[in-house]
Amino acid sequence: MAPRKAPDAGRRSDRSRRAIYDAALALVGENGYRRTTIEGIAARAGVGKQTIYRWWPSKAAVLMEAFLDMAARAAGQTAPEGDEDADSRNGGEYGIPDTGDLAADLKLVLRATVDELNDPLMEAPTRALTAEGIVDAALGAEFVEKLLDPQLALYVTRLRAAQEAGHLRADADPRTALELLIAPLTHRWLLRTLPLTHAYADTIVDYALGGLAPRP
Structure with missing residues (x-):
């Protein structure tokens, strides 16, 4: 039997980060900045709240990075x-x-x-x-x-x-x-x-x- 390939942690992290970006931008567009929360972003992205706090110190940091990423892609x-x-x-x-x-x-x-x-x-x-x-x-x-x-x-x-x-x-x-x-x-x-x-x-x-x- 061929050995099972180990999961690619980097690829999984990239997918999670992209999901968080998309969730943050969607929620701030739907609800406004003040009504957007880390909990809401995590739920929309399908990740744990602790994942977001591990990468970003605040909601503002998440949204700013998501926005800069969107602008770069545009x-x-x-x-x-x-x-x-x-x-x-x-x-x-x-x-x-x-x-x-x-x-x-x-x-x-x-x-x-x-x-x-x-x-x-x-x-x-x-x-x-x-x-x-x-x-x-x-x-x-x-x-x-x-x-x-x-x-x-x-x-x-x-x-x-x-x-x-x-x-x-x-x-x-x-x-x-x-x-x-x-x-x-x-x-x-x-x-x-x-x-x-x-x-x-x-x-x-x-x-x-x-x-x-x-x-x-």
Whole structure:
């Protein structure tokens, strides 16, 4: 008789971790941040509460890691090994594309942002964590540090490259300039005043770049 193969503990842990991520995101979307509990996450994931506490110190830590994992998967994971530059040219986690056409590159990225914000799987947990981050300063700071700042840094890099190429006013502050692109999308999404569409994203880019174009 062939010997029985020992269970793969690493694979089992990965499955459990993924189940916990999915459960945390689902519950915070359904019930909100404050009504989501470690006990509820454990029950939904089919794991013991002690398993969660072994890996994370708090509910906030579970949700933050789950959200960051979801954002990473939505961004397309990573570039092919040894070709980070290709991912930068095509968009994704490593950077905003730089085709030489700033407007086209920004429209591509903002359209992808619109799709993410409109995705039901991302919208509910994003809204819940955004709202909780307003009243919970520590959670809000972690949300900004771990998720928002790395994404905004990609815009700064692309806008600085545009300045160096003469496609953007030399006196423009890239950090302020990116807010002209991001803030309108966020405002419309948060308030749900009007539909969030690709056409709106394109218009934002056109309006923003009209004010940022080099002046004689």
